[in-house]
Amino acid sequence: MRAEDRLVLNTARAAGPAGAGLVLLALVEPVTRLALPGLLGSSVDTAIAGRPMSTSLVLLLVVLAVGTLTEIARESWEVRAEVTGTRWLRSRVLRHLLSLGGDGRRHFAVGDVLSRLLESARTTATGISAMVIVLTSVCTSLGGLVALFWIDVWLGALFLVGAPAMWMLTRWLIRRVGAMTTTYQRLSGELASRFVDAVRGARSIRAHGTVDREVDRILAPLPELEAAGGAFWETQRKAMWQAGLLAPVLQIGVLAVGGFAALAGRISPGELLAAQGYLTYAQGLLKQTALLARLAVARGSAQRLRELLDVPVPASGLRHLPSGPGRLSLRGVRVRYGERWVLDGVNLDLPPGRSIAIVGASGAGKSTLTEVAGGLLTPDEGRVLLDGVPLSEVDPRELRSAFAFAFECPHLLGETLADALAYSDRTPSPRRVGEALRSSAAEGFVRRLPEGERTPLRDLRLSGGERQRLGLARAVARRARVVVLDDVTSSVDTATEVQIGAALERALRGTTRLIVAHRMSAAERADAVVWLHGGVVRAFAHHDELMEHPEYRAVFQPRRPSLGRDSAVERARDPELTMEMAPLPVERSHSDVRSGRAR
Missing domain, CATH: 1.20.1560.10 (ABC transporter type 1, transmembrane domain)
Structure with missing residues (x-):
C-alpha cells in the first residue's frame, strides 16, 4: 500500500x-x-x-x-x-x-x-x-x-x-x-x-x-x-x-x-x-x-x-541533562541551505557564564550558529554539546528548559500581555516577570497601558523597540542555563540599549549568553567575540584585540570609539578568560588576521 x-x-x-x-x-x-x-x-x-x-x-x-x-x-x-x-x-x-x-x-x-x-x-x-x-x-x-x-x-x-x-x-x-x-x-x-x-x-x-x-x-x-x-x-x-x-x-x-x-x-x-x-x-x-x-x-x-x-524530526534522546554552568561546545558543525554551506566546519568551546558576541557581515551565519547552538536547528554534520552531553541525546523537555531565546522580531503568543510574558513550558512567577520587565526596560511603557499586563494582545499597538523589549523580558523570565539574544536591541535607541545592556548584565550574571551583535557597543560589552566570515570562524578573541584588523572593523558601520574600553582591558587581564579564550592559529586565507578558537 x-x-x-x-x-x-x-x-x-x-x-x-x-x-x-x-x-x-x-x-x-x-x-x-x-x-x-x-x-x-x-x-x-x-x-x-x-x-x-x-x-x-x-x-x-x-x-x-x-x-x-x-x-x-x-x-x-x-x-x-x-x-x-x-x-x-x-x-x-x-x-x-x-x-x-x-x-x-x-x-x-x-x-x-x-x-x-x-x-x-x-x-x-x-x-x-x-x-x-x-x-x-x-x-x-x-x-x-x-x-x-x-x-x-x-x-x-x-x-x-x-x-x-x-x-x-x-x-x-x-x-x-x-x-x-x-x-x-x-x-x-x-x-x-x-x-x-x-x-x-x-x-x-x-x-x-x-x-x-x-x-x-x-x-x-x-x-x-x-x-x-x-x-x-x-x-x-x-x-x-x-x-x-x-x-x-x-x-x-x-x-x-x-x-x-x-x-x-x-x-x-x-x-x-x-x-x-x-x-x-x-x-x-x-x-x-x-x-x-x-x-x-x-x-x-x-x-x-x-x-x-516524511521530513524527519531531529533526533532526541532520553538522557538526563546534568547540572552545569552552561558550557557549550561545537564540533565540526556544518549547515547547508540548498547548495550553500551556511556554516562550514565550526569548532568552538564557549566558556560558561560569560557573554559571547557573534559578529559578522550579513549572511555570515550568525543567526544559524545561535539556532544550532540552542538546539533549534539540527546541523547536517557535526554535533553540539551542553555541559558535555550531545544535544541530540538529551530529553527534549530538559533541553528546552536549558535554553531561552529572544529574537529580533519576537512573536507575542497568548490572549493577554501577561500570557505572552509568561509563555513558557515552565510558567514563571509574577515576581520573576516583573524583574524581567525591569531588566529589559519595558516596565515603564507596560505600566502606562490601560490594563497593564492584562491588556489583550489584539489591542496592543507596539513599536519595534517595544516589541523587542517584551520578547527580551520573556526570555529573561525563563531562568535558563543559556540565553540566546539574536539582535534583540536593533530597534531601540542607543541610550536605551546601554540601559538594557547594564540591566541584563546584572540579571543574567553567571548565565551563558550568546549575543548576535550588529552594533559595536554590543561587541564591546561582551566578554569575548566569535567573528564569523562566510560560515567559518575567523577568530575567537576579545573585541579590543580584533579591532586591530581592518576587516573586523569593516563589519560595523563607522562610529566613534566607545568610552567603555577600560572594562574590556580588565576582561582581557582576567586569567580565566585568558585561559579559556586565547586565540589559536588555524589555517586561513588572510594572513593579516589572527584566527583561532577556544581551547
Whole structure:
C-alpha cells in the first residue's frame, strides 16, 4: 500500500465513531441494494403466476426503508467524519511542523505550509467518504456480477468481456487526476507564498511604488495553475465520455442476451427484470468517474501532506541533562541551505557564564550558529554539546528548559500581555516577570497601558523597540542555563540599549549568553567575540584585540570609539578568560588576521 493511501486510511480511523459507522454502512448498503432487484423480480414472477404477493411486498418495503435510512445515516456521518478527519490531519501536520523547528524552514515556505495545512488536509479528509463509497460500489458491483452469473452464465461472461477496458480507463483516471492534483496544489502553495511575502513587505512595496510589479510577480504562477486546473477537468471529460460510450454497449449486449434467454425459457420475465438491475449495479463502479476523480484528488492531497510528514524530526534522546554552568561546545558543525554551506566546519568551546558576541557581515551565519547552538536547528554534520552531553541525546523537555531565546522580531503568543510574558513550558512567577520587565526596560511603557499586563494582545499597538523589549523580558523570565539574544536591541535607541545592556548584565550574571551583535557597543560589552566570515570562524578573541584588523572593523558601520574600553582591558587581564579564550592559529586565507578558537 502506498504512503498516501495509508494516510487516508489512518484519517478514516481517526474519524472515530463516524468513520466506523461509514465502514459499517459500506457493508450494509450493498446488501439492501442487491436484495432489491431480486425481490422485485420475484414479485413480478409471483404476480404472473397468480400467487399472493403480500410477503414479497412486505419484504420489498422493508428493504426500501432500510436502504433509505442507511443513505440518510451515510450523509450525516460523512460530514462528521470529514470534519473530525480534517482536525486530526491538521493537528498531526502542525505538531510535526513545530517539532521540526528550524529544519522546517529549510524545506517549506510559509505560504506552501499554509496551503498544505488548510487545503491539502481538508481535501485528504474528503477521501474518507470517497473511499467508503468506492468500497460500497465495489461490493455492489461484485454482488451484481455474481447475480448475473447466477441468473445466466452467459450474462456474466458477456459483461466480463468489456470489464477490462473499463478497469484500464479507471486506473488511468486515478493516476492522472492524482498527479494533476499534486501539481495544482503545489502551484497554489507557491502562489500563497508569494502573497505572504507581499503582505510582509507591504510598506516597502508602497514606499517604492511597485504595486503593479508586485501584483505581476504574485500572479506569475497563475497561467500554469490555470493550465493544471483545465487539464484536470479535461481528463475527467475524456474519462466520462469514454465510459459513457462503453457502458451502453455493454448494457445493450447483456440485455440482448437476456432477452434471448427469456424467449428460450432459460430465465423467467422476473429474472430478466432482475438482470437489468444487477447489470446496473455491476457497472456502478465503472461508471463512477466523478467519484474516482474525487478519490484521486484526495490521494494527491495526501501525497502533499506526506512530503511534509516524511521530513524527519531531529533526533532526541532520553538522557538526563546534568547540572552545569552552561558550557557549550561545537564540533565540526556544518549547515547547508540548498547548495550553500551556511556554516562550514565550526569548532568552538564557549566558556560558561560569560557573554559571547557573534559578529559578522550579513549572511555570515550568525543567526544559524545561535539556532544550532540552542538546539533549534539540527546541523547536517557535526554535533553540539551542553555541559558535555550531545544535544541530540538529551530529553527534549530538559533541553528546552536549558535554553531561552529572544529574537529580533519576537512573536507575542497568548490572549493577554501577561500570557505572552509568561509563555513558557515552565510558567514563571509574577515576581520573576516583573524583574524581567525591569531588566529589559519595558516596565515603564507596560505600566502606562490601560490594563497593564492584562491588556489583550489584539489591542496592543507596539513599536519595534517595544516589541523587542517584551520578547527580551520573556526570555529573561525563563531562568535558563543559556540565553540566546539574536539582535534583540536593533530597534531601540542607543541610550536605551546601554540601559538594557547594564540591566541584563546584572540579571543574567553567571548565565551563558550568546549575543548576535550588529552594533559595536554590543561587541564591546561582551566578554569575548566569535567573528564569523562566510560560515567559518575567523577568530575567537576579545573585541579590543580584533579591532586591530581592518576587516573586523569593516563589519560595523563607522562610529566613534566607545568610552567603555577600560572594562574590556580588565576582561582581557582576567586569567580565566585568558585561559579559556586565547586565540589559536588555524589555517586561513588572510594572513593579516589572527584566527583561532577556544581551547
